Amino acid sequence: MAHVSELIASDIDQYLKLHEHKSLLRFITCGSVDDGKSTLIGRLLYESKMLFDDQLAAVEADSKKFGTQGGEIDFALLVDGLAAEREQGITIDVAYRFFSTEKRKFIVADTPGHEQYTRNMVTGASNADVAILMVDARKGILTQSRRHSYIVSLLGIRHIVVAINKMDLVGYSETTFREIVADYMAFAGRIGISDVTFIPMSAFKGDNIVAPSEHMPWYQGDTLMQFLETVEIDEADHEKAAFRLPVQWVNRPNLDFRGFAGTIASGKIKPGDRIRVQPSGRESTVARIVSMDGDLPEAVAGQSITLTLSDEIDISRGDVISTAEGPAEIADQFECTITWMHEAPLLPGRNYLLKIGTRTVTASVTEIKYQVNVNTLEHTAAKTLELNAIGVCNISLDRPIAFDPYAQNRDTGGFILIDRISNNTIGAGLLHFALRRANNIHMQHVDVDKAARSASKGQKSCVLWFTGLSGAGKSSIANLVEKKLHARGHHTYLLDGDNVRHGLNKDLGFTDAHRVENIRRVAEVSKLMVDAGLIVITAFISPFRSERGMARNLVEDNEFIEIYVDTPLEVAEQRDVKGLYKKARSGELNNFTGIDSPYEAPVQPELRIDTTTLSVEESADAVIEELSKRGILLG
Structure with a gap:
């Protein structure tokens, strides 16, 4: 037996x-x-x-x-x-x-x-x-x-x-x-x-x-x-390609071992090979290739390994390890093809999460160059991408990444887009090439910084972001807040929704795409003013959580104060100082927030003001009190 x-x-x-x-x-x-x-x-x-x-x-x-x-x-x-x-x-x-x-x-x-x-x-x-x-x-x-x-x-x-x-x-x-x-x-x-x-x-x-x-x-x-x-x-071709290892995690079981784990996307590696870590550009030499079966003399595409290096250099999840003689490219702006996968359209200027390999960054489409008609292959103009649309776009990231053109490497050239609020995958894309301006534009160092500018004004710079329905009272409260701060000797600037549309944003309408761009521009201006040391006050409907989140992420954590002017739609409509609700109800005004365009209320604002119980004076005082609590008003 x-x-x-x-x-x-x-x-x-x-x-x-x-x-x-x-x-x-x-x-x-x-x-x-x-x-x-x-x-x-x-x-x-x-x-x-x-x-x-x-x-x-x-x-x-x-x-x-x-x-x-x-x-x-x-x-x-x-x-x-x-x-x-x-x-x-x-x-x-x-x-x-x-x-x-x-x-x-x-x-x-x-x-x-x-x-x-x-x-x-x-x-x-x-x-x-x-x-x-x-x-x-x-x-x-x-x-x-x-x-x-x-x-x-x-x-x-x-x-x-x-x-x-x-x-x-x-x-x-x-x-x-x-x-x-x-x-x-x-x-x-x-x-x-x-x-x-x-x-x-x-x-x-x-x-x-x-x-x-x-x-x-x-x-x-x-x-x-x-x-x-x-x-x-094409397994052999994959192994012949340049070596790429997106780092999945830093393996540090004890003080005597520090390795960098991941699955080899392409190419092969062996101990003694010179490598470059990107996007930092630091270089070292492979000391060991560690696997579940012990040390390996060589590793190839598809294998999950841990590399140890001969030098102590800073590497974290999302970095890409390449061979020194054939490194990946580095950039933060690209031309790409995007296939859109969500019922809500892609809106240029809106912030999304972009995941490429093991790296996740913030991205926004800066331009839709054209959309492809899959029947005729005609290139057509498009301001947004709808569900299942395929478009060639320019995209900008909040930091440089290591990449290869998708035609050269599917693993380091393909990405997905993720909604920041729902965490759902909403698009897939292929990187073509880095835009030339990605390498030509650099931040210029300045000696007088934000802290110095703020200190000279006896305050901490910040953004007071008023949001709420039309007629909620945002502009009235924001105006009074600025008057009170000015009377106390503080340096402010008020960006009001209607006023900005007479100049900076006069080319924009009220479609969802234009609303996104409207807030993107205001957020960038607010960031510059915060850097100038000012207390910036904005009064915009800003109906989408995504764009308010984008504005928040442009400044430091303690520099953005979201103030939700919470007024029920029926109350705001009763006020209707500008007659806009009446026009929207009659069909004369399209894409009006609260009627035929959605308003996404803040989930956790720093301050909520109920204008059905507080007067404009009381609301303004509540804002001043919040600023004092947060140590914004130093003088």
Whole structure:
């Protein structure tokens, strides 16, 4: 018995070693709704014998309950795991599946076809080697087919299979197949896609999935499985690229060890190699390469390692370690392509979080150069990017980062945008190149600083940021606060919403995008005035939390005092000193805050003033008292 057990154990070891050394192919399925993506993946799992008996029994039962194939096995149910997907018959989330054949291991991402979930398709495609674009033979190339193809080309996926599915529903017509091939190639040539393989198939019937189809003798090419098992992947190219290690964390288990851990994005490294840490530019030499299996003589792309260096230099999470002779570039302004993934539009000037590798910084789009029409590939002017829009933009960061153009390195050239309030991923982007001005503009040192300017005025400089609905009383209170401070000998300046729009911001309207730019400019002016040592008073509706947060982040923590003039809409509308609410209600004034444009009330303002209980005089006194408590008024 012991001998049998040893044989079994030996067989298992050989099996595991066999699979351990197989190459891994990552691929996605994409396309329009109901083109058969989930059915195809289910068929691949079934044909590769990757289903247990209980899974097969469950999907047979589900096919009777949810299936659309007249009681036959509905392979899509193997993948569509969410109840909402099964009930609607669509894929919502990205579903990842693993399977293996004798020749290769596979990770496949089934990405959504519905236009609303294009953002999920971008997620699934971000690290794929091959894209399978599903096309319904009855419908041909659709807008979503073109959109997904354009995204695939942007993301640098080199191998594309156009799987012309449901050939059984068009009588396995060669003419139909050829027409779709011609249509797609005309589009593919315009977006630079050259490596395209066309396979006519029926995922439901199994035609040309694993075995050649008897129904299409006119097709002599590979089956889908033959293609997936033999297509060349770019692992070797990834290892030949310049070395990049985004630092994930600083490993300091004790005083005798300090290493820098992360997954190698590209290239290879060995002890003795000279490295450069970016963006600081400091250099050192690799002392050891530490892994779970002990020290390594060399490490390559894809390995998770910890590097120790021969010198004690300052390195933190988000830095990138490169070889000294081939370092990454450093900049804080770029041209990039952005795919927008959120229902609320991208607004130039609004602050977002940008995550690239292990680094997270604050970013804002400074200019949308153009938007791409995915059908015609026409470049059109755009002031915002709506859901699923693709645009070429200029973007500015709050600090320099290490990067490579996306065309050279997907890991150090690709980024995501994150909403600062909800923490949701709202966009994905590809860096093209650093803008020239990023290297030409430098901060000039000055000898007289903010502290000196403030001290000479007997005060601490700050921003009093009044926010609230139109008619809340912001301007009246702010004006009285300045009068009281001026009477006490303090140096102030009042920036009022209406007054600023007569000069600095006279070119702006009241759309959301223009409101964002309005506040961005005022915030930058406020920052300069705070640096001048002034107590800056602003009175703006400033309806969006994001822009108020941006204004706060421009100055130091104790220099921004948000004052929420809290007045109910009905009270503000009753006052209606300027007659604006009346115009908005009648339709004469669009994008008016509180009526057809939202106001996002502060969550934790430094001071809240209820004007239904306090007079203007009492409100102003409350502000002065708050300044005194905070030590702003020194004189």
